[in-house]
Structures are given as structure tokens and as C-alpha cells.
Amino acid sequence: MKTLRQRNIRDYFMVGLLYVSTIVVLTPLIIIIGYVIVNGISSINIDFFTQELGSPARAMQGRPTGLVHTILGTLVVDSLALIIAAPLGLGAGVMLSEYPDHKLNPLLRVMNDTLNGMPAILKGLLAFALVVKPMGAFSGLAGGVALAFVMIPIIARSTESALMTIPWSIREAGLAIGLPRWRVVLSTVMPAARTGLVTGFLIAFARAAGEAAPLMFTSFGNNYLPNRWTGMIFGPVDTLPQRLYSLAISPYKEWHAMGWAAGVVLLVFVLGLFITGRVLTRQKFKV
């Protein structure tokens, strides 16, 4: 029989352990964010957001240079990817959660998991074969398709688990007032799960926004803004992670500095999206 004192000590010890683990988990996150910001913040200025990159000579001669085309390109390619992936991923997630008895579901689940585990660069190859080859050019669209392959399995899985958290009784209640099954899902289950759904989109978006490999031979990269905005969709286009990579492996220290800055922008972009999403999806009514 342990004394009260011994039990208290054990209690303090365990709580202390929890604090320590929390700190251990958070430390890498803080180090990464801090390190990127410390190294990158000094290279961020107005030119960074308004000028094109151009040739390395620009940066070395101190002429204005920036990544406006990269930032816009990232928005275009990632948005294209989300537009393609959202309905497909959502559909697959609804199928997995709401029609668990459907005979195609085991296959769907295996394929979704396989797609999720497939190296991202292979998804780039697939988009290359599907879009770049037939169109005969690298394009933002091809990059969007490649990133959509990254997003789809994530959205499908997050949609499934978000919908599964809604009690089955809600569905039965919907059916009991004579609603067709699709209507029950659309109007009662999905609204109740919307925070989870949007969070899933954001996680998928953030994951895809950080991918460089699948874009190398799809959206390819570009040092300049295209003449027309449609050039972002149908022509080669720059994206932040890929630009970060190419700046980092370049031999110019001016470009290395810009690479850090690109990292800051990417970080702020992803974190900003996540926070915005959380705020926007605050529940109207608590479930």
C-alpha cells in the first residue's frame, strides 16, 4: 500500500513527463519555423513581391529581382490541383463512409491507400504522360494534375474519417423523414462534418503546396512571368517549393538568400491558409 505522499509524487512525475513530451514534440516545429524566418526575413522586401527573378546576373548586379511569378504560379497550380482533387477526393470519401457495403469499396480503399503511399515523383511522371505529352508542353495544368494526385487520397481519407464521426442516428433520422440517401448525406451529415472536411482540404492543400518533385517535369518552372495570365495554366510556370530547390542548388549566394525568403513565404502561405480555414469553419452551432 502506497502512502498518499508516494502517490502524489508519482502523479507529479507523470504530469511532468507529459509536459516534457509536449515540449519535445513542439521543439522541432519551433526550430524549423524560427530558422527559416531568421535566415529568410532579411531578403524579403518590396521587390521580392513585385519583380520577376530573371537571370542570375540580375541578382548578382544588385538589380531588382523577386519571385512574384513564383508566388502567383503557386497559387494557380495549387488552386488547379484543389479544383481537380476536391470533387474526386470528396466523392471517394463519401463513398467509403456512407456506402460501406458497396462492392467496389474494398478496391477503392486499397487503391486510395496505394495512391497515398506512392512516391510523389511518380505522380509527376503520370501527369507527364497524361497531360504534358498530349499537350506537347510543360504547363501549370500538368502541375495541377500532378498535385491533384497528391491531394486526392488525403482528401478521401480525411473526408471518410470526418463523416464517420457523425453518429449513424443522424442518417437514420434523415431517412425517417423520407429523404433520399444522397440528400441525407449532403444536407445533414456533410454540414455537421464541415470542420473536418475543410480541415482535410487544408491538410491536403498544405501537403501538395510543399511538393517539389512532381512539378519538375510537369509545371517545369519559369524565371519570368508569362505575357498573359493563361500562360500560367497552359505554359511552364514557377512554384515555391520547386523554386526554393533550384535557388538552393544554384551557385549564387544571392539566390541562396532568396531561397530562404521563398521558404518564409511558403511557410506563411501554408500556415496562413490553415489558420484562415480554422477561423472560417467555426461552427455556427456546436455539435
Next chain:
Amino acid sequence: MYDISDIKEKAGDQIDGTSGTSGSDKRTEGPATIRMETKDLTVKYGEVTGVRNISLPVYNQKATALIGPSGCGKSTFLRALNRMHDLTRNAVISGEVLLDGKNIYHPKVNPVVIRRKIGMVFQKPTPFPTMSIFDNVVAGLRLVGIRDKNLLNEVCERALRQAALWDEVKDRLSSAGGSISGGQQQRLSIARALAIDPEVILMDEPTSSLDPLSSSKIEELIHELKEKYAIVIVTHNMQQAARVSDYTAFFYLGELVEFGPTDQLFTNPVHQRTEEYLTGKFG
């Protein structure tokens, strides 16, 4: 007043293959006509039999109570009456369930249409979590495309009055369906079922999660509702069955042991099993 047949037409007929004789007009006929009837109804979950060979009438403008110990198949039977088992993976149903003489399990019958005629209230209140009180009540109309504001307002008030909830919530129809008390939520669920003007109302232990005061309100409500609807209620509470029902069916081990007028079944049961259950020898 609005014409309910309009709603039926808008809501159901485009998906209703069998419509024609809607039951609304039959309500004025004399009491004790048969509204629903099961013939040799058997529900199996895979190899396990839920209920076996149940033949039972459901009378119009009467409340029929289903009693029996846990696991005896009352809920299984009830859920077969509006095709709720369609969602259960391995449920197999044989026999017939007739609504106004038509088998609701006929392959040409759309279960959605059946469920608009046979409403259901569950054990636990199930307000749609993201909807207001108003939206909850009219969900069955609005979500099939009825947008007429005046009509929806009328239906909402009528249904909430029928469910004896109007006076308590009329000033806050736009608050969340989940923001009211459990008893009120259950009456909200009843109002939601009444809004689509069903012909039969199935209740699966509607008061088992409620306090005594809320329960008695629901019981009063059942008394009023059976003026108009046919009601089938599953209950664990034998006093409740005695209070609210006109007919009682006693289920045991998946079989219908005895069915009869409530006062007769409770005072003078035919079968020994029934008597033993009623007097508390088992159950």
C-alpha cells in the same frame, strides 16, 4: 390552410411508382380499420433470426404498443415497418408488410416514398446538429425542394403545435436544434416527423432517455396524435404501454406471443408467458 396533397405531390410523386390512393382520405373512416399489416414477417441478420413469422395488424387512429424483454425483436420488427433495415448490411426480410393493402417491400416500391408515409421517432432525440429549430422541422419538405416560405412557416407552426412544443420555442425558432432540452429535442423530432404529414408514426422507446416530466408530455402527445394517426410504439415500460396504447403485442425471443386489446392483454392474458412477463416473473 394549405392543401397537404400539394406537398405529397411535390415531395413524393415524381419518385413514387405506386402512388394513386393516398391514405389521407381514409383517415375520416370509422375507428379500428387496418392501416398496416404484416404477414409472416421474418427478419434475419445473416444466420441470426431477429423476428420470426410475425403477423400483426396496425389499426388506424389507435396506438399499438410492442412490449417484451430486451432482445425480443420489438425494435427489429418496428424498423421493418418503414424499411429501415435497407441500410443494414446483412438483414434479410421475408413475408409482407402491407400499408393500405400494398406490400411496401414490393420491388417497385421506393423506400423513400414509404418513409414519407411512415414516420419514425427514435430512442434518442436526433435533431440535425447544424440546423435551427425551424430548419429541423421543415427539413423533410425543404430538402425535397419545397421553397414556399409561407407554406413552410405554416407547416412549422402546425407541426410544433401538434408536438406541443410551439409555445416553448416560438420565440427562438432560429436557435440551434440542439440548444433545447432533451425532452424538447424529442418533441422536436416528433414535430419533424409530423411535418411531412405521415400516415403512421413509429416510435422506438421515445421516452427512454427522458425524465418523468418530459415522458409524461410525450405520452399526452401520443394520446392526441392517435386521433389522427396510426401509432406503433416500442416501450420497455409496461405502465406506459398500458397508459397510451389501445392494442398491445407481446414479443418474446423473436416471436409474437400474444396480441390483443391492451386492457384485455394486461388484465386477462391468454398465454402464460405473457402473464409471467407482466407480473415480473422474468424480463
